[in-house]
Amino acid sequence: MGKPAWLWRTTSSRRRLVVCFVIACMALLCSLLSKYPPPPLGVLFPSASTSISIPISTSTSTSTSTSLIENFARLNSSHHDNWYPDDGGVRGDGGDELRQQTFVDDEATGDRDRDTPPRGDLPPLQGFLGFSSSPSACDEDDSSFAIDGRCRRLAAGAGHPPSPTRTTSLPHASATEERGSGGQRGGEDGEGGAHETLPLEPPDWRQAARRFPSSAANCAAGILDRPPPQLLIIGSQKAGTTSLYRYLCDHYPDVACIARNKEPGTLAWRACLQRRHNGCLIPEQPIDDADDQIDQIDQIDAIQDPMDQIEDAEDRTSKGKERRYKTYLSTAFRMEQAPQRKFVTIDATTWYYMEPSALKLVEELLPCSLLILCVREPLSKAISWYRHLTQRPEKWPFLLQAGEEENGVSTSGSLGASEAGELEWERSGGGRDLLQESNKTEFISLEAALAAELALMRMCRNLAGLPRVQSDTGFLIDDDEDAEGEAEEKEELSSSPPPPSPLAPAAAADVTHVDRHPITSPDAQPSSGRRSRWSVHTQTRGRPEPKDQTSQVDGDWLERGTQAGFDGPQSELDDGSESSDGPGYDDSRAVDGPGSDTGHPDGPGGGSFGASGPEGDGSTDGQPRPSRLSRDTDARRRKLLQVHLKQEKEEEIAELGEDGEEKEEGDAEYNDPRFSKFLRCMHRRYPLKQGFVDGHINQRSAMGEPLPMPDSEGKVSRPSRELTALDGMKRIGPTRSVERSLQGREGGHRKPVGGLVGRDGLLLPGLYAHFLDLWIRTIGWERVMVVNLDAWKDHAKPMLDKVTDFLGLSRFNRTAIEMIEKEGAFKVGQGPVPELSERMQREICKELELHNRLFFKMVGKDLGWRCSPHQTLGN
Numbered sequence: 001m002g003k004p005a006w007l008w009r010t011t012s013s014r015r016r017l018v019v020c021f022v023i024a025c026m027a028l029l030c031s032l033l034s035k036y037p038p039p040p041l042g043v044l045f046p047s048a049s050t051s052i053s054i055p056i057s058t059s060t061s062t063s064t065s066t067s068l069i070e071n072f073a074r075l076n077s078s079h080h081d082n083w084y085p086d087d088g089g090v091r092g093d094g095g096d097e098l099r100q101q102t103f104v105d106d107e108a109t110g111d112r113d114r115d116t117p118p119r120g121d122l123p124p125l126q127g128f129l130g131f132s133s134s135p136s137a138c139d140e141d142d143s144s145f146a147i148d149g150r151c152r153r154l155a156a157g158a159g160h161p162p163s164p165t166r167t168t169s170l171p172h173a174s175a176t177e178e179r180g181s182g183g184q185r186g187g188e189d190g191e192g193g194a195h196e197t198l199p200l201e202p203p204d205w206r207q208a209a210r211r212f213p214s215s216a217a218n219c220a221a222g223i224l225d226r227p228p229p230q231l232l233i234i235g236s237q238k239a240g241t242t243s244l245y246r247y248l249c250d251h252y253p254d255v256a257c258i259a260r261n262k263e264p265g266t267l268a269w270r271a272c273l274q275r276r277h278n279g280c281l282i283p284e285q286p287i288d289d290a291d292d293q294i295d296q297i298d299q300i301d302a303i304q305d306p307m308d309q310i311e312d313a314e315d316r317t318s319k320g321k322e323r324r325y326k327t328y329l330s331t332a333f334r335m336e337q338a339p340q341r342k343f344v345t346i347d348a349t350t351w352y353y354m355e356p357s358a359l360k361l362v363e364e365l366l367p368c369s370l371l372i373l374c375v376r377e378p379l380s381k382a383i384s385w386y387r388h389l390t391q392r393p394e395k396w397p398f399l400l401q402a403g404e405e406e407n408g409v410s411t412s413g414s415l416g417a418s419e420a421g422e423l424e425w426e427r428s429g430g431g432r433d434l435l436q437e438s439n440k441t442e443f444i445s446l447e448a449a450l451a452a453e454l455a456l457m458r459m460c461r462n463l464a465g466l467p468r469v470q471s472d473t474g475f476l477i478d479d480d481e482d483a484e485g486e487a488e489e490k491e492e493l494s495s496s497p498p499p500p501s502p503l504a505p506a507a508a509a510d511v512t513h514v515d516r517h518p519i520t521s522p523d524a525q526p527s528s529g530r531r532s533r534w535s536v537h538t539q540t541r542g543r544p545e546p547k548d549q550t551s552q553v554d555g556d557w558l559e560r561g562t563q564a565g566f567d568g569p570q571s572e573l574d575d576g577s578e579s580s581d582g583p584g585y586d587d588s589r590a591v592d593g594p595g596s597d598t599g600h601p602d603g604p605g606g607g608s609f610g611a612s613g614p615e616g617d618g619s620t621d622g623q624p625r626p627s628r629l630s631r632d633t634d635a636r637r638r639k640l641l642q643v644h645l646k647q648e649k650e651e652e653i654a655e656l657g658e659d660g661e662e663k664e665e666g667d668a669e670y671n672d673p674r675f676s677k678f679l680r681c682m683h684r685r686y687p688l689k690q691g692f693v694d695g696h697i698n699q700r701s702a703m704g705e706p707l708p709m710p711d712s713e714g715k716v717s718r719p720s721r722e723l724t725a726l727d728g729m730k731r732i733g734p735t736r737s738v739e740r741s742l743q744g745r746e747g748g749h750r751k752p753v754g755g756l757v758g759r760d761g762l763l764l765p766g767l768y769a770h771f772l773d774l775w776i777r778t779i780g781w782e783r784v785m786v787v788n789l790d791a792w793k794d795h796a797k798p799m800l801d802k803v804t805d806f807l808g809l810s811r812f813n814r815t816a817i818e819m820i821e822k823e824g825a826f827k828v829g830q831g832p833v834p835e836l837s838e839r840m841q842r843e844i845c846k847e848l849e850l851h852n853r854l855f856f857k858m859v860g861k862d863l864g865w866r867c868s869p870h871q872t873l874g875n
């Protein structure tokens, strides 16, 4: 029976409609799917036993580094441009492009391919081992893979040539072992390809959270099996941290940078807010709102620090710690972007090293994380930081050039001292509006800013009773002690056995020898000081070619903490006892070292954090177990930290006597009292109480007066002269309200003040020794690496080799490094480099030398910076 013609017409037109509708729906669905990919199978069906086979390319002609692009894309996909929090510029022509780029799909990759230089001798590529709910999307192209519902090209391996062609079913652990062992498998010239069968697993984050270590004794695992973040770059700002982070983020596939921004700051969250760091995230707020929220400075005190939740903060049980650990992870990282594999991730917050609260949380929650401190010659760093600050006037009103001031009102078109102070008080809240309204962009000069901090440094040094370094041969050694010290030194060297090593288990097991030698600078006379130190030469397991890790080995671009302890000038213990190594380490060595635990002075085991690893851990069942002695040390370290934190909270008035004399207090337990006094003075800006505020400097400089250069001739001058000089300045000081603000009396509690000096200052952040000391004393050298930008900037490869060795990852190959560098995205200062008079440089160098020396002692090497013993000025 035939249909009427009209019905056919209707039907076909309906069909057409239906077909169109279906197509439209499918298109919509596709676009939705690509925007919001479904969760990976592993999330929905966690199972460690299911497997999926993913072809791994053997091709050498794949695209540019996918992990790089992914990382950039991921970090930018939130519309929260925090990867470069205070973007100081992007080096290289690829940077901007990358920052704009979203996830790379085939087409985009193809485009990039055309721009990609010939791969030349690029090694074969290792595949990304992720998968999606539709892995078949990439089936036709074995050089690509699927992740998050998208097909990706395989990335240039960062030194991971695949294993020979084979099809293996790798249990996760062994796959990890292979990757984790890094260098052995890596090398630079591997070839071949593989079809690896990988287990479908729940997201690694879940595993990571489950792996939360209740104690450092669980840290024996390879880097990929440790709980994230496995690496913290704790500082310092303007010392190449972005470059290092950038390199490591492209260490594919072992590293996945999924921090919400390069500097999440969560471990010192309140300090992060106080710095108005736009990377800080306020928990439970949409990320896009975070910046605005942070601008409301009044809210800062009211906002709950995610890491200090009342119920958890006091809960020191492992459950409580675990809860806070998870809070940290979810606040600082984009857990949802965690790849379906084991990976290393990084928190690169450049000012953690100055924050004891960060140290406290690292100690408590991240006992397995490794730490890197990037350093740079402090004066260059100060200049770089100044340039950084002046790029964002609205964030740093305290740097604004002051005009003449009358009753707190600016009369010269620039902001007056009072206004600058008020703006500093309010920072970018009301201050930012005012700044925008008045369109003030003139800054206090670099010279003036440095003079302010220099004056403070001198004053604090004098207050603390520290001499300026005068001796070429010793460090802060009183002249009359030298001869006696030399004799003691010789005697000690000849009679005493090598000290026990406080190295942590993993490293301690690899100690090859322990040398003892006096501390000297290259131009120093032999051992006239009476202090000495131990250098522990280590080889770390699992590296391709075991190499001596000491700082003496090759080049000065990187310093691994090699000495068993920082034995600085702090010899005199509070209780009057003496040690050649200073308090704090003395006991640790005695109780921790392999000598005490294993009976072998150079042998393994007995690390500071308790034993682990197969060798020398003292356990009989093969399980890592902290020794009683190392538990004691843990307790001791915790106690030291607590003491420090307690001191941090004390009011400066309680610490300083009426006349500026320091009261007696028992703070020498962890440090030379003079240095701790110095540091507290700098932090708390004691002289601010005496009227030495930013405003003075602003005003003086604006009036063209010579900047205050307190004369500090003589070894130890009491502070009175300088204070008197500064008292005199009070007359041209800021208004009462600003003074009150600066003294923290307004509102009944202290508020952040000053930006020229102190932790946000230009020079203090470059006094590394003071900050690092506490970290080393608390967690030990074995987890810390110091990277010196001045030495590696022209040769990243050797530095990266050391870093990857330290992390237990395979090394970068040169071509990968070149590609990363070509992609750019390193942060370089913008605008002209401000000039600094020779006189100012000389004055600053005189102050810095003391602190540089201290730092060189810590790392066991003279880094050759200007303002160091043999290079006094800019050479």
Ligand SMILES: Nc1ncnc2c1ncn2[C@@H]1O[C@H](COP(=O)(O)OS(=O)(=O)O)[C@@H](OP(=O)(O)O)[C@H]1O
Residues within 6 Å of the ligand: 088, 236, 237, 238, 239, 240, 241, 242, 243, 350, 384, 385, 387, 388, 792, 793, 794, 826, 827, 828, 829, 830
């Ligand atoms: N490879 C290499 N060679 C030479 N110099 C380098 C390199 N990588 C980073 N830099 C310099 O480091 C400065 C930026 O440091 P950071 O990335 O740590 O800055 S930030 O704290 O994250 O803002 C910034 O210094 P300035 O240019 O003096 O400001 C960079 O130029």
